[in-house]
Amino acid sequence: MDQTVPGPLWQPTTLRRIPVVVHVISDAACVNGNVTDALVHSQLTVLNEDFRAVAGSPGGAGVDSKIEFFLATVDPSGNPTTGIRRYCNTTWYQDQGSYWLTIAWDTTRYLNLYTNSAAGSRGYVPFLPADPAGAVGQPQDRVVINWQAFGRVGPVVPYHKGRTVTHEVGHYLGLFHTYYSGCGTATAPACYTTGDRICDTPPNATSHKGCTASTSCGGVPVPIQNYMELTDDACMTGFSAEQVQRMRCTLASFRSTLAQ
Numbered sequence: 001m002d003q004t005v006p007g008p009l010w011q012p013t014t015l016r017r018i019p020v021v022v023h024v025i026s027d028a029a030c031v032n033g034n035v036t037d038a039l040v041h042s043q044l045t046v047l048n049e050d051f052r053a054v055a056g057s058p059g060g061a062g063v064d065s066k067i068e069f070f071l072a073t074v075d076p077s078g079n080p081t082t083g084i085r086r087y088c089n090t091t092w093y094q095d096q097g098s099y100w101l102t103i104a105w106d107t108t109r110y111l112n113l114y115t116n117s118a119a120g121s122r123g124y125v126p127f128l129p130a131d132p133a134g135a136v137g138q139p140q141d142r143v144v145i146n147w148q149a150f151g152r153v154g155p156v157v158p159y160h161k162g163r164t165v166t167h168e169v170g171h172y173l174g175l176f177h178t179y180y181s182g183c184g185t186a187t188a189p190a191c192y193t194t195g196d197r198i199c200d201t202p203p204n205a206t207s208h209k210g211c212t213a214s215t216s217c218g219g220v221p222v223p224i225q226n227y228m229e230l231t232d233d234a235c236m237t238g239f240s241a242e243q244v245q246r247m248r249c250t251l252a253s254f255r256s257t258l259a260q
């Protein structure tokens, strides 16, 4: 899916709800990384504010994807669950040891979100957004978030407003960074096959930090407000309409058994 094909089929009309299991992995002493239930709940709130562009929330300026997330209430065996699992394992905390082979829930039915040290990154998904088919259904299909960039209010400024999860779930649903493969072509149809494969995000040459307005690709404003940049949580306000369509296409085409 190295191009975007927007169309009426992918307009955000029907509500799609994705069950989430959060695997909280802390060190062997159960100290570092021991995210509270309250912080997990705050993160789900942020995710829904951002994906639904809830009026009055920090993501209110974005486009409503009609995609929602909820902590799973039934586990893979059919038993009631809080949707939060906890482990104290230093190897797994260091993002090593292929923990997903032991603890993943059916990745075709649940978004498996892990918090640990994320090997020092803010977060990642272990596959190219262009090729979700390569990981879908495999135990390693997952979103990994550094616990220090998790929840609202999270532990470390400026990544304390829960936007790292919004960004990584954007990848999980097929979105590239806005600066992926450079400026690309600004106009349709070539903008669907170059750059970030999205036409309604401005051309963008490279990633940006902070919240300072600047320009790129010949004077075009950098989309510092887009969730698929790397700017501070505080300046991110939304997905674009075509990013929403690409995510809904990914959900229907590659993750068809995930949403309810």
Ligand SMILES: [Zn+2]
Binding pocket: 167, 168, 171, 177
């Ligand atoms: Zn990213």
